[in-house]
Amino acid sequence: MPELPEVESLVRLLRPHLVNQIIAAYEMPKPLHGGYQIADLMGQRITGLERCAKLIFLRTPGAAAVLHLMLNGQLIYISADGRTRLAGGHPGPDMIAELPCSTTRLIIRFASGSRLYLNDSRNFAHMELIPADSIPDLRKRKRYGPDPLSPDFTADYLQIALSRRSRTTIKEALLDQTVAPGIGNICADESLFLAGIHPARSSADLDDVEIGRLVKGIADTLEAGIRRGGSANEARGSVKETRRAQQQVFKVYARKGLSCLRCGTPIERIVIGGRGTHYCPKCQRRTAPN
Ligand SMILES: [Zn+2]
Known part of the structure; x- marks a missing residue:
């Protein structure tokens, strides 16, 4: 999509x-x-x-x-x-x-x-x-939250929006259009990797520093995608060609089993809320930092 x-x-x-x-x-x-x-x-x-x-x-x-x-x-x-x-x-x-x-x-x-x-x-x-x-x-x-490209999409906004979703994972919260309208599966995985946040963490558990990193991760992911003409625009050829092109562009998405670009650990894929989710088990720890 x-x-x-x-x-x-x-x-x-x-x-x-x-x-x-x-x-x-x-x-x-x-x-x-x-x-x-x-x-x-x-x-x-x-x-x-x-x-x-x-x-x-x-x-x-x-x-x-x-x-x-x-x-x-x-x-x-x-x-x-x-x-x-x-x-x-x-x-x-x-x-x-x-x-x-x-x-x-x-x-x-x-x-x-x-x-x-x-x-x-x-x-x-x-x-x-x-x-x-x-x-x-x-x-x-449609109950859209502020556009992720607008100046209203701040750490303060995201903190409040996430605190209301204590029972969902951060990955699911990012896919909720009332939280982050327009964010899809690829953007969510890439942003969480940039922020160093495990996708299955509870959305209400993130601290200020992590939310700040996440807002920056979302901005950087969107900016890179727009510069390329969209995240999925690599997908023009066969399924195999598409996968190879995506693996060159994305940091975790479609890179299951390949080395993390930051630490070398193999990227893992799990399913959260019915969606394939890619992350680095070392750079994105399951437990909250102390
Ligand atoms: Zn890593």
Whole structure:
């Protein structure tokens, strides 16, 4: 699933090309949940492209199309002359395929002649049209915590948020969108490694120093992911190629059995809250420091 870094880098990539485009027509070659609502935006000028958690807001003066790419969704922009092609979201061969392709669900055509394609092989992606002034309500309805890239995502905030979750592990707490919206499995494992915190520790047990390190670990992980164009963008080839590429990029994720880059101990994989979790048993101790 595209995590915060993929969605953020996609939004940054597409924004200069989409803002000021006029939505002229659309096609839905395959079903897309809520996709038909795009009809209400015909003739509208795009005024902004924003991210909130893993959601993408395509804004017009009166309304916003809220897109969630879910597990396999991807967006691809192609300029009128076909020379510019920009893709993001879930990596896969359709990013470079001729479009529309078998997974194309929505095509938005702009007055300029350029197009935006939404591909999804699984039909989990969805769209919701909301009035532009109700974006704050949507954030409230989803109960999102402050965005991990915003200045509000501080150690003080995280301490309070975690203290309310005494019965969950820190790994599960980080995946809770009301705590850290947009953080996914990869970001959580990488951030906990950078902070030297065992993923199965109780979220309420962390001390101030550890929470400070965790906030920094999250910031560093997200920044590195956005710089690369998203954590999962290595995953373009076969399963084996993807794994090898991920092992070169990540510090613990997908590195089970390989040496810890810090101490040489083999990385372990356990399951926490149903999610595969990678950590170094030496750098990330189970017991709290004294
Ligand atoms: Zn280690």
